[in-house]
Amino acid sequence: xxxATELLVGEQxxxxxxxxxxxxxxxxxxxxxxxxxxTLIRKAxxxxxxxxxxxxxxxxxxxxxxxxxxxx
Numbered sequence: 001x002x003x004a005t006e007l008l009v010g011e012q013x014x015x016x017x018x019x020x021x022x023x024x025x026x027x028x029x030x031x032x033x034x035x036x037x038x039t040l041i042r043k044a045x046x047x048x049x050x051x052x053x054x055x056x057x058x059x060x061x062x063x064x065x066x067x068x069x070x071x072x
Contacts, residue, residue, distance in 0.1 A: 004061075004069035005050065007040040014038070015054075019068040031057055032069060 001016055015036045018024045031054050032038070039053040048063040 001070050001072065004038060004040070004052070004066040004071055005063055007038075007071065009040055009042060012037060012039040013071040016070045016072050019070070021068050023065055023068060027065065027069065030059055031055060038069070038071060 004015075007013065015032060015034055015038050017034055018027055018032065036055045041051040041053055041058070043050055049060040050063060050066050051058065051060050052066075
């Protein structure tokens, strides 16, 4: 299992779980739920923010938020 911050650009995988942290509720509300397909679209030059596609929806997350997403 790896974190969403470790994905390569263009890599698609499935979300396995979210870490139990206060920001997890925000991530769930954004559609980052277990078994959703997540793809890293691009990274900013310094690595933050990260731009993801999650089940067809696009969103940008800070690196410290994305590290709480665990993928297959």
